Amino acid sequence: MASLDRSLIAGLSVFEGIAVADLDRIVGQARSIRIARGQSVFEQEQEARSFFLLLDGHVRVVKSTPAGHEVTVRYIGPGELMGIAGALGRTTYPANALAAADCVVLAWPSHLWPTFATSFPSLSANTYRMVGSRLQDAHTRVIEMSTEQVEQRVANALLKLVKQSGKKIEEGILIDFPISRQDIAEMTGTTLHTVSRLLSAWEDQGLVKSGRQRVVVVEPHRLVVVAEARGSKS
Amino acid sequence: MASLDRSLIAGLSVFEGIAVADLDRIVGQARSIRIARGQSVFEQEQEARSFFLLLDGHVRVVKSTPAGHEVTVRYIGPGELMGIAGALGRTTYPANALAAADCVVLAWPSHLWPTFATSFPSLSANTYRMVGSRLQDAHTRVIEMSTEQVEQRVANALLKLVKQSGKKIEEGILIDFPISRQDIAEMTGTTLHTVSRLLSAWEDQGLVKSGRQRVVVVEPHRLVVVAEARGSKS
DNA sequence: CGTCCATTTGATCAGGGTCAAGACGAGTGG
DNA sequence: CCACTCGTCTTGACCCTGATCAAATGGACG
Numbered sequence: 001m002a003s004l005d006r007s008l009i010a011g012l013s014v015f016e017g018i019a020v021a022d023l024d025r026i027v028g029q030a031r032s033i034r035i036a037r038g039q040s041v042f043e044q045e046q047e048a049r050s051f052f053l054l055l056d057g058h059v060r061v062v063k064s065t066p067a068g069h070e071v072t073v074r075y076i077g078p079g080e081l082m083g084i085a086g087a088l089g090r091t092t093y094p095a096n097a098l099a100a101a102d103c104v105v106l107a108w109p110s111h112l113w114p115t116f117a118t119s120f121p122s123l124s125a126n127t128y129r130m131v132g133s134r135l136q137d138a139h140t141r142v143i144e145m146s147t148e149q150v151e152q153r154v155a156n157a158l159l160k161l162v163k164q165s166g167k168k169i170e171e172g173i174l175i176d177f178p179i180s181r182q183d184i185a186e187m188t189g190t191t192l193h194t195v196s197r198l199l200s201a202w203e204d205q206g207l208v209k210s211g212r213q214r215v216v217v218v219e220p221h222r223l224v225v226v227a228e229a230r231g232s233k234s
Numbered sequence: 235m236a237s238l239d240r241s242l243i244a245g246l247s248v249f250e251g252i253a254v255a256d257l258d259r260i261v262g263q264a265r266s267i268r269i270a271r272g273q274s275v276f277e278q279e280q281e282a283r284s285f286f287l288l289l290d291g292h293v294r295v296v297k298s299t300p301a302g303h304e305v306t307v308r309y310i311g312p313g314e315l316m317g318i319a320g321a322l323g324r325t326t327y328p329a330n331a332l333a334a335a336d337c338v339v340l341a342w343p344s345h346l347w348p349t350f351a352t353s354f355p356s357l358s359a360n361t362y363r364m365v366g367s368r369l370q371d372a373h374t375r376v377i378e379m380s381t382e383q384v385e386q387r388v389a390n391a392l393l394k395l396v397k398q399s400g401k402k403i404e405e406g407i408l409i410d411f412p413i414s415r416q417d418i419a420e421m422t423g424t425t426l427h428t429v430s431r432l433l434s435a436w437e438d439q440g441l442v443k444s445g446r447q448r449v450v451v452v453e454p455h456r457l458v459v460v461a462e463a464r465g466s467k468s
Numbered sequence: 469c470g471t472c473c474a475t476t477t478g479a480t481c482a483g484g485g486t487c488a489a490g491a492c493g494a495g496t497g498g
Numbered sequence: 499c500c501a502c503t504c505g506t507c508t509t510g511a512c513c514c515t516g517a518t519c520a521a522a523t524g525g526a527c528g
Binding site (some may be wrong): 087125139142 | 264282297299301303305307319322324328329352359360363365366367368370371372375376377379380381400420423429462
């Protein structure tokens with residue numbers, strides 16, 4: 001099993017610049033876990049015992065508000081780290097992580113992070129680069145929410161998902177895990193009703209094809225146009 | 235001057251756990267800069283030559299969209315780091331930083347960061363803790379934008395500013411730097427008109443007192459109530 | 469004193485949330 | 499194999515929040 005894992009892992013951007021021997025030492029301390037669709041990887045407010053690397057599947061990171069709303073913070077794809085609360089000086093996880101599809105993850109005890117960070121500077125640098133890009137993403141989200149209409153936000157969300165997890169099929173590009181109207185609504189700060197209406201309209205125009213927990217983008221090009229419209233105001 | 239700086243700096247949370255001798259070595263490599271109100275500290279897309287510590291004043295961090303909108307990402311107060319693109323693997327600044335009031339900052343060349351990070355692990359840990367809390371803030375912003383009404387968002391924004399930069403005066407708590415309706419609108423994703431109406435309404439109710447680029451929160455307690463209203467939905 | 473900018477306030481209107489009802493599809497148990 | 503049930507999705511009708519348009523007022527500063 002370890003050998004199989006190692007071959008999968010060697011190419012990941014998190015481990016760029018790390019010597020093979022070191023990689024073995026790192027991976028050797030992880031345990032590999034299978035998580036079924038719908039199960040949680042970790043939960044908000046829970047003590048952050050471990051951090052994770054997603055090897056296969058997709059994870060939805062959700063924050064719940066006291067008022068009972070749920071907001072999807074991001075989707076994690078294969079090769080990404082998650083639950084790295086420890087690296088950011090937190091002792092608890094900031095959100096829930098739900099398996100959107102069956103997943104395989106590697107888990108390390110959180111207390112290993114400080115050692116890893118000092119022993120493997122590249123790992124540390126790669127990780128913080130990833131944190132930086134997540135901070136960027138979050139700010140981009142804020143900007144979108146502040147300046148764009150719902151239609152643009154939903155279009156952008158689909159394009160982001162396509163970029164991150166798109167899989168070419170004959171009809172177009174499939175978002176490669178089950179995703180409902182409700183899920184998309186939680187990513188874009190709207191309601192499932194509005195998402196449904198938009199997808200229906202786009203389907204009529206031939207931009208997308210969608211069904212139960214399934215979205216295929218047929219014409220990404222034209223969807224980009226939709227995503228960029230309206231925002232003019234100069 | 236160095237001695238003056240050092241006494242100011244010793245207590246800052248960024249430097250917690252750092253030996254005095256080390257502190258000298260760190261601060262010794264910075265140059266101190268004065269920046270007048272309205273001037274920029276660094277600019278979006280610019281090459282990140284330096285990172286900064288704000289000693290005095292307030293800095294508004296703004297992102298501009300291609301469409302010409304401006305969104306205020308955050309306000310930086312005394313004691314906070316900014317422009318730490320390098321620590322996050324970026325080579326350019328992600329936003330504009332404008333002095334909201336006259337400022338004094340320390341600036342280090344970006345290339346010093348890697349050395350600092352390895353030589354002073356506490357500095358690194360403190361910095362990434364701060365990055366973590368900014369990531370949190372950004373996610374909180376997204377959640378607020380997704381689930382709250384404008385009124386709650388503006389109330390929350392004021393409370394945040396009060397917490398961060400509030401100064402007690404006889405009438406209540408003053409937000410201790412010039413801030414316009416437009417600025418508040420850019421923080422909350424609304425228009426200056428709506429902010430003006432809200433402040434007027436709150437002034438009638440005795441919650442706040444405000445004037446030209448000046449806001450005093452008279453009854454924080456009741457403002458908290460406003461901030462938490464509406465969001466019910468079980 | 470005049471000009472510029474921040475602010476106020478009114479009137480209008482539409483984007484999209486809410487309420488309501490049904491249709492469709494998938495899995496389950498008989 | 500079929501009926502049933504539950505969850506997802508669709509679609510219509512209505513209405514409210516807050517953006518937009520428009521204009522006036524009031525300080526601050528040269």
